[in-house]
Amino acid sequence: MAPIVSVRPCTVEEASEYFFKWPRDEQWNPGNQGHDLNQVYYNLDPQSFFVGTIAGDGGAETVVSIVAVVRYGKDSAFVGFYIVAPEHRGKGYGLTVFQHALNHVEDRPCVGLDAVMEQVHNYKKSGFTIVSWENERRTGSADVIVERLSSFETLEGKMIKNACDVPIGELYRLEEKYNGWNRPVFVSEWIKFHSNNAKYGRFSVAVMEEGKVLGYGCVRPAITSFRVGPLFAQSPDVAKAILYKLAKLATEALAQPDSDITPSVKPVFDIDIPIVNPQVVALFDELDMPNTFTTLRMWKGRKPEVDTDGIFAIATCEVG
Structure with missing residues (x-):
């Protein structure tokens, strides 16, 4: 049985470690040296950058998944940086952190994301049923x-x-x-x-x-x-x-x-x-x-x- 995953906001140091290096390793071509993340993205909504963790041997914490859901105004939010560590995929750790992010913005009538095509069907299951366009x-x-x-x-x-x-x-x-x-x-x-x-x-x-x-x-x-x-x-x-x-x-x-x-x-x-x-x-x-x-570009609620x-x-x- 897989360990239970806990979800919490990340620290600024963890943002640099996971929200830059993991997208880089996925070949998403993030901003040079993580400058955009550190100087703009994270500061927009620090309480909305989440890490999923499990307790390892001796109780040490291991980060297994990440997601951000940046809030804008009172109505909107945007989901990004959704990644599960390759060695921990298929264990439900991604869905747990993703659902936590959605719960975090459940009062927002307009929640969007840019979905890679192979994940579109999964996002639809989570309520992202409205499409604006293809990028x-x-x-x-x-x-x-x-x-x-x-x-x-x-x-x-x-x-x-x-x-x-x-x-x-x-x-x-x-x-x-x-x-x-x-x-x-x-x-x-x-x-x-x-x-x-x-x-x-x-x-x-x-x-x-x-x-x-x-x-x-x-x-x-x-x-x-x-x-x-x-x-x-x-x-x-x-x-x-x-x-x-x-x-x-x-x-x-x-x-x-x-x-x-x-x-x-x-x-x-x-x-x-x-x-x-x-x-x-x-x-x-x-x-x-x-x-x-x-x-x-997909939306939950309205676009x-x-x-x-x-x-x-x-x-x-x-x-x-």
């Missing part, structure tokens, strides 16, 4: 993006700026329009994290016209590539201008002699796109960026109302 992780050369989108270095009548230099309220507006949530703390911290620091390879770009933000995007190094997200834009041209600038900044950052980007990071962009938007699919097909990984026409990339698979 495809499109992967391609940042140098090719710079070359092919060079004509979008400027946009007539529009300003291309650092996203940290535009009115933050405009970014809150786009977040609610395209993601369906009011989560100002995440947006503020995400922009601060991507504060255009070449040493760390993190950048954010926005396009403005007459004081209004038409779109913005962020890029950060992961383990083997750069991950882009979100990329919100009112038109494909605005998205192309943002993508061009992000690719140019990222490739230049890799060439910096004082870079803090680990050598494993290559000039490659990974972008999780909702294929419900045909304009998005067409853009990345034109850039010869194939699908390398598929997830399904948020969003304008999918402007979603060119989701923010994250980990915290929505």
